[in-house]
Amino acid sequence: MGTFAKIFAASVCVAFLAVKWTRPSFDAESLRGARVVVTGASTGIGEQMAYHYARFGAQVVITARREKVLQEVAQKCLSLGAQKALYIAADMASESDPDKVVDFALEKLGGLDYLILNHIGPSPFTLWTGDVEHIKWLMKVNFFSYVQMAWKAMASLEQSKGSLVVVSSLLGKMPSPFVAPYTSTKFALNGFFGTLQHELAMKKSNVSISICTLGLIDTESAMEKVRGVTDIPAYPATDAALNIIITGATREPELFYPWFTHTLNLIKDWFPPITNYIIQNSYNYIP
Ligand SMILES: NC(=O)c1ccc[n+]([C@@H]2O[C@H](COP(=O)([O-])OP(=O)(O)OC[C@H]3O[C@@H](n4cnc5c(N)ncnc54)[C@H](OP(=O)(O)O)[C@@H]3O)[C@@H](O)[C@H]2O)c1
Ligand SMILES: *[C@@H]1O[C@H](CO)[C@@H](O)[C@H](O)[C@H]1NC(C)=O
Numbered sequence: 001m002g003t004f005a006k007i008f009a010a011s012v013c014v015a016f017l018a019v020k021w022t023r024p025s026f027d028a029e030s031l032r033g034a035r036v037v038v039t040g041a042s043t044g045i046g047e048q049m050a051y052h053y054a055r056f057g058a059q060v061v062i063t064a065r066r067e068k069v070l071q072e073v074a075q076k077c078l079s080l081g082a083q084k085a086l087y088i089a090a091d092m093a094s095e096s097d098p099d100k101v102v103d104f105a106l107e108k109l110g111g112l113d114y115l116i117l118n119h120i121g122p123s124p125f126t127l128w129t130g131d132v133e134h135i136k137w138l139m140k141v142n143f144f145s146y147v148q149m150a151w152k153a154m155a156s157l158e159q160s161k162g163s164l165v166v167v168s169s170l171l172g173k174m175p176s177p178f179v180a181p182y183t184s185t186k187f188a189l190n191g192f193f194g195t196l197q198h199e200l201a202m203k204k205s206n207v208s209i210s211i212c213t214l215g216l217i218d219t220e221s222a223m224e225k226v227r228g229v230t231d232i233p234a235y236p237a238t239d240a241a242l243n244i245i246i247t248g249a250t251r252e253p254e255l256f257y258p259w260f261t262h263t264l265n266l267i268k269d270w271f272p273p274i275t276n277y278i279i280q281n282s283y284n285y286i287p
Helices: 003-022 044-055 067-080 097-109 132-160 180-202 220-226 237-249 260-267 272-280
Strands: 035-039 059-064 084-089 114-117 163-169 208-214 254-257
Touching (some): 035 044, 044 067, 044 220, 044 237, 059 067, 059 097, 067 084, 114 132, 114 237, 163 180, 208 237, 208 260, 237 254
Parallel strands (some): 035 114, 059 084, 114 163, 163 208, 208 254
16 A cells, blocks of 8 residues: 555544544433424424434424324324424415414423424426426425524524524435426525524524435335336435434534435545436436
8 A cells, every 4th residue: 555545544544433433422311301393294204203202202393284194193202202292284385384383382392492394395306397386386395494494493492502403415415317496495405504504603602503414215205206216225214313313412513314425425526427427327217
């Protein structure tokens, strides 16, 4: 091995160990009685987060559009050990519902420790064919409602030294075919909440923001789209959910799950032609 290679390998090891050792340790007890809002909790990763918080003995408010399903999830949360499990049906495309959900939680829980922004509106997995109205609508659901809820909850999170968690995607850092509307909303989230992270740090705010970058997760809505279309590995929703919760509880600014999304994000700009070749050839597409 040449000197450069040795130095390079050594620095990678040191960096790896530094990250391992400095990762703050998670205290499950810290979530007992914690006042939590989880959005998009009727199914998928949000539903799994609600169950984990319930097992940790938190007080949860869950939301999504389908009231009947929320009722069942809340029931299960109580049986798993949640101190409280309340639900409120809301449509995040509406002007007023995002505020309504935060107000409901503040009133019922008397404050807020965690705001977990996770919902997404359904969006097709196809070539972009010019549906501008769909992008406008999806921006409301996936982006504007996040901004609105974060702002509405900020004063309460300041008081409680609370945490804001934004569930984003590798597609918020790396464009990919067939998901133009979705990837646009995730880039918007990363831009907005990345700025807010800087500003809160500069203001020495009490509030932490965690931005979670996920790869493919095996939720029904995601698998339905990519089945037969790609061989990209899908990771379990319940494990993704737990990792998001730990990231919020330990106030880390970022999560990459699964781990290789971090590597991909780091190296994607080194050789763009290679990255583009790999991306464009990881889908079965015949023009
Ligand atoms: N699954 C993946 O492969 C993957 C990869 C990267 C990132 N992520 C991110 O992880 C998060 C969760 O993804 P997921 O796969 O668990 O999603 P999902 O299973 O499709 O669940 C979406 C949730 O949002 C709710 N929702 C949809 N439209 C809504 C609206 N207009 N107003 C309010 N709530 C609405 C849905 O409930 P209702 O239908 O009852 O409203 C549901 O609870 C998202 O932020 C997603 O971008 C997922
Ligand atoms: C930060 O938290 C402390 C209580 O621990 C509180 O006195 C202070 O007002 C909070 N800061 C802001 C900006 O609300």
